[in-house]
Each structure stands twice: as structure tokens, then as C-alpha cells.
Amino acid sequence: MGSGKTRKMAIRSKILSTGSYLPEKVLTNADLEKMVDTSDEWIVQRTGIKQRHIAAEGQYTSDLAIAAAKQALERSGLDGGDIDAVIVATATPDKTFPAVAVKVQAAIGASRGPAFDVEAACSGFIYALGIADNFIKAGQVKRIMLIGAEKISAAVDWTDRTTCVLFADGAGAVILEATEEEEGVISTHLHADGKYSEILNTTGGPSTTGTIGHIYMEGREGFKHAVTFLSEVVQETLEHNDIKPEELDWLIPHQANMRIIESTAKKLNMGMDRVVTTVDHHGNTSAASIPLALDEAVTDGRVKRGQLLLLEALGGGLTWGSALVRF
Numbered sequence: 001m002g003s004g005k006t007r008k009m010a011i012r013s014k015i016l017s018t019g020s021y022l023p024e025k026v027l028t029n030a031d032l033e034k035m036v037d038t039s040d041e042w043i044v045q046r047t048g049i050k051q052r053h054i055a056a057e058g059q060y061t062s063d064l065a066i067a068a069a070k071q072a073l074e075r076s077g078l079d080g081g082d083i084d085a086v087i088v089a090t091a092t093p094d095k096t097f098p099a100v101a102v103k104v105q106a107a108i109g110a111s112r113g114p115a116f117d118v119e120a121a122c123s124g125f126i127y128a129l130g131i132a133d134n135f136i137k138a139g140q141v142k143r144i145m146l147i148g149a150e151k152i153s154a155a156v157d158w159t160d161r162t163t164c165v166l167f168a169d170g171a172g173a174v175i176l177e178a179t180e181e182e183e184g185v186i187s188t189h190l191h192a193d194g195k196y197s198e199i200l201n202t203t204g205g206p207s208t209t210g211t212i213g214h215i216y217m218e219g220r221e222g223f224k225h226a227v228t229f230l231s232e233v234v235q236e237t238l239e240h241n242d243i244k245p246e247e248l249d250w251l252i253p254h255q256a257n258m259r260i261i262e263s264t265a266k267k268l269n270m271g272m273d274r275v276v277t278t279v280d281h282h283g284n285t286s287a288a289s290i291p292l293a294l295d296e297a298v299t300d301g302r303v304k305r306g307q308l309l310l311l312e313a314l315g316g317g318l319t320w321g322s323a324l325v326r327f
């Protein structure tokens with residue numbers, strides 16, 4: 001650093017506020033017992049899920065996203081006009097195009113800057129966070145409305161017991177703001193390996209069947225890779241930042257399966273009292289699960305300002321990733 005020059009501070013993306021929305025309709029394991037050959041005992045034992053929220057007919061992903069975004073906006077004290085960009089992580093947009101993000105942009109009264117969706121299945125929020133953080137660090141925008149939103153129930157085959165007991169709908173939002181303080185997103189780590197695309201995908205899409213298709217999953221393979229890749233990516237995050245697991249205040253994982261969450265926590269030597277879990281009452285809401293869990297833990301006072309959070313997810317692609325955040 002040359003003398004006489006002002007030191008340029010690094011820009012970080014601070015989480016200014018959070019918001020969320022869950023559809024009114026609750027589907028319990030008892031309800032599912034009436035629909036397919038399953039049991040509450042099997043679902044709880046294998047996944048940890050007890051109930052989940054399902055969007056109403058005529059209620060779209062953008063409706064969930066807009067509700068979450070409006071709550072985050074209200075809590076931030078900002079106006080829609082203060083938002084420079086809108087990014088929505090989703091695998092279940094209302095339409096092939098336009099993006100859900102432009103509907104959110106219009107609904108919150110923002111009208112400048114980019115608005116687009118990110119599709120990385122259940123890793124979507126982590127991917128979108130990485131993209132948003134780089135936009136902010138590059139100085140291109142100052143404030144981003146970042147949302148994970150899914151009406152994944154629309155892609156569920158309600159006669160397939162291997163998937164219909166898992167997935168659910170919802171949306172979570174965060175507002176990111178450029179700061180020169182020592183807080184916000186510290187690092188993001190994104191990965192994909194397309195040779196595993198057959199493990200978890202949908203049976204259709206716009207350019208193949210012209211329908212959205214249904215979720216297909218090789219559960220055991222997904223489970224195995226989730227345990228391996230998530231443990232690798234959390235290790236990578238710790239090493240990259242030269243921190244020890246003891247320094248983490250909270251693990252906020254994608255909520256696919258309680259056993260996957262417990263396995264990652266165990267590798268980090270973290271007790272479950274330092275892990276935010278919502279899988280029991282939210283199910284697997286894909287790209288919405290991490291911002292939903294974050295919002296719940298911020299709202300009920302568990303996650304406090306200044307705490308160190310590790311977020312991680314794995315999803316179809318396979319895609320996976322993590323983020324270290326000083327809240």
C-alpha cells in the first residue's frame with residue numbers, strides 16, 4: 001500500500017433483512033397415508049418430515065416469492081425503488097418465461113437494474129447468493145432482493161410414494177446491501193457435476209416434453225452423494241477461511257432429510273443445538289429451504305447479529321455449494 005493513498009475497503013454483501021411465506025394448506029403424514037402406501041413412522045424415521053405446506057390451486061411461485069419479498073422489504077425500512085436487482089432461485093417458475101424475478105420486481109415497485117431467475121434445483125439459493133455477492137462486490141449494484149421460491153408440488157407425482165412425501169412449497173427472501181464493514185457474505189463455494197444428472201431430475205421440460213414433468217429421484221444415490229459432497233464443501237469453506245468448526249455459531253443446511261443434516265453436523269462436530277432444522281415442519285422446499293430456515297431462526301431470535309453462519313445445499317444436477325456469512 002503506497003503512502004498517502006486511501007486504503008480501498010473491500011465491499012461485502014450484508015444481509016439487511018429477511019422475510020418468508022408459507023402457503024396456508026398443511027399436508028400431514030396422516031394425509032399422505034390416505035394417498036399412497038406409506039406411514040407416518042416410515043416418513044419420520046427416514047426423513048424427519050412430519051408436515052409440509054402446499055400452495056393452493058391458482059397460487060403460483062411468484063405469489064409466494066412476492067409475499068416473502070414484501071416482508072423482507074417492510075422489515076428493512078426500504079422502498080422497492082431502493083432495490084437495484086431482483087434474483088429468484090427457483091426450479092418451478094410460473095412460466096417458461098418471463099422470469100419470476102420480473103414479477104417480483106414489478107410487485108415491489110422496483111424498476112431499474114436486472115431481474116432474473118437462477119436454476120440450480122435445491123442448491124439454487126446458494127448459487128444465487130454467490131452470484132448476488134459477486135454483483136455487489138464488483139460494485140455493479142448496491143442492493144439486491146434475493147429470493148428462494150418454489151411451487152415444487154407442481155412437479156410432484158402424487159402417486160409416487162418415493163418422492164411425494166418429501167417435497168413442499170414456500171419462499172424465503174433476503175435483502176443484500178453493499179457494506180464496507182466486516183460483516184455479510186465472507187465466501188461462497190459453488191460446485192456441479194453433470195455426470196450425476198440422472199440421480200435427481202424431472203421427466204419433462206419446455207424443450208423435451210413441453211410439460212414440466214415429474215420429479216424422479218434415485219434416493220439412495222442422492223443420499224450417498226449428499227453426505228460426501230456436503231462434507232467436502234463445508235471442509236473447503238473452513239479451510240478457505242482458516243476457521244475451525246467451533247467458531248461457527250449456526251449451521252443452516254438445505255432441508256432435504258434430517259439424516260443428511262445430522263451427518264454434516266457430525267462431520268463438523270456440531271451439536272444439533274447449533275443447527276437450524278425446519279425439515280420436520282417445512283419438508284423439502286428446494287431452493288426456498290435455506291432462506292426459510294434463516295428467516296425462522298432470525299425471527300425467533302436464535303440467529304443474532306454478528307454470528308457466524310455456514311449455509312450449505314445439494315440438489316439436482318448434481319449441484320452443491322456453501323456460504324460463510326457473518327450475520
Ligand code: UT7
Nearest residue numbers: 038039042046122161162165219220222223256257314315
Ligand atoms: O433436496 C435434494 C437432495 N435430496 C436428496 O438427495 C435426497 C436424498 N435421499 C433421501 O433423502 C433418502 O434416500 C430417501 C428419504 C429418499 C429414501 O430413504 P432411504 O432410507 O434411502 O430409503 P430407500 O430409498 O432405500 O427405500 C427403502 C424402502 C424401499 O423398499 P424395499 O425396496 O426396501 O422393499 C422403498 O420402496 O422403503 C420403501 N419406500 C417407502 N416406504 C414407505 C420408499 N418410499 C416410501 C414411503 N413409504 N414413502
